[in-house]
Amino acid sequence: MSRKPHIVILATGGTIAGSAQSETGGTYTSAQIGVDDLLSVIPEIRDLADITGEQIASIGSQDMDEATWLKMARRCNELLAQDDVDGLVITHGTDTMEETAYFLHLTVHSDKPVVLTGAMRPANAHSADGPMNLFEAVATAVCPDSKGLGVMVVTNDTVFGARDVTKSCTTAIHTFQSPNFGPLGHIHAQTVEFQRKPQRLHTTDSEFQVDQLDKLPRVGIVYAHAGADSVLAVEAFIAAGYDGIVHAGFGNGNFNSLVGDALKKATSQGMHVIRASRALIGAVTEAGEVNDSECGFVAAGLLNPQKARILLQLALTATKEREDIRRIFKSY
Numbered sequence: 001m002s003r004k005p006h007i008v009i010l011a012t013g014g015t016i017a018g019s020a021q022s023e024t025g026g027t028y029t030s031a032q033i034g035v036d037d038l039l040s041v042i043p044e045i046r047d048l049a050d051i052t053g054e055q056i057a058s059i060g061s062q063d064m065d066e067a068t069w070l071k072m073a074r075r076c077n078e079l080l081a082q083d084d085v086d087g088l089v090i091t092h093g094t095d096t097m098e099e100t101a102y103f104l105h106l107t108v109h110s111d112k113p114v115v116l117t118g119a120m121r122p123a124n125a126h127s128a129d130g131p132m133n134l135f136e137a138v139a140t141a142v143c144p145d146s147k148g149l150g151v152m153v154v155t156n157d158t159v160f161g162a163r164d165v166t167k168s169c170t171t172a173i174h175t176f177q178s179p180n181f182g183p184l185g186h187i188h189a190q191t192v193e194f195q196r197k198p199q200r201l202h203t204t205d206s207e208f209q210v211d212q213l214d215k216l217p218r219v220g221i222v223y224a225h226a227g228a229d230s231v232l233a234v235e236a237f238i239a240a241g242y243d244g245i246v247h248a249g250f251g252n253g254n255f256n257s258l259v260g261d262a263l264k265k266a267t268s269q270g271m272h273v274i275r276a277s278r279a280l281i282g283a284v285t286e287a288g289e290v291n292d293s294e295c296g297f298v299a300a301g302l303l304n305p306q307k308a309r310i311l312l313q314l315a316l317t318a319t320k321e322r323e324d325i326r327r328i329f330k331s332y
């Protein structure tokens, strides 16, 4: 490429754009600073790429919603279809970054890099992590080896895959981890080195098309605990006409008998139930204590409950057949 790569930064808010009362900590407000101000503190970023910025939203990511996801997916697909755009960097709050990353991993149909980044310290804090994270996100977006790896999350000198990454710590700057497999790669002194590639389907191989949609199927999450009477939550989702439930179960996707009966009632009424786990590591497998085909459930595999919810929502835009949903959970 003779010209410099062109990277578009889509800003959504979060702590990376946050402002605190004090540079050493305390309360702060997300989404106070626009994309131009974020860029102004790292002028070297313009040595890596020609940068243009767009403000997609100005929110703390706890307020991220499906309407904004659909808008983001559409805008990403539009931009990446342009010959003069080589990749995207999305600045985002960390609370739901993993969910937005996985949603875009399945709905953006391009092999050009899409990299999400954010920060744990507000923009005006001492040793704010946002500027370096943004710089390294752009370094990742312009790296030729990033092509075809799907959507990535870059923070703290580390590149994670959208499917595996999760926010693991409430406050630390090394909060993002991939507990099952570790990161895709690392960044040091502007150099990005990858160790592995995502194996499951994504982006250019994804069957999910959301460009014409203005909403997604309704799927709720029910969380297991000893002595759970979350049968009431299951009943509430049934009564509200939800399309599906993800159960964040014990261990290998287990539930107590009360909740199990309520979940079986849900499937008998045409709802879809995914068995995920509240455990951090390991897959929910079909061969365990639950007979999925008898109960009409689908095992989430390695997806955590919040990502299993997104995959079920997208699956239900394409099919209502349980066997097809099972195939989707084994492929994405």
Ligand SMILES: NC(=O)CC[C@H](N)C(=O)O
Binding pocket: 013, 014, 015, 016, 030, 059, 060, 061, 062, 092, 093, 094, 095, 096, 118, 119, 120, 121
């Ligand atoms: N560190 C953060 O980005 C968290 C701030 C805010 N809750 C958000 O997710 O946008």
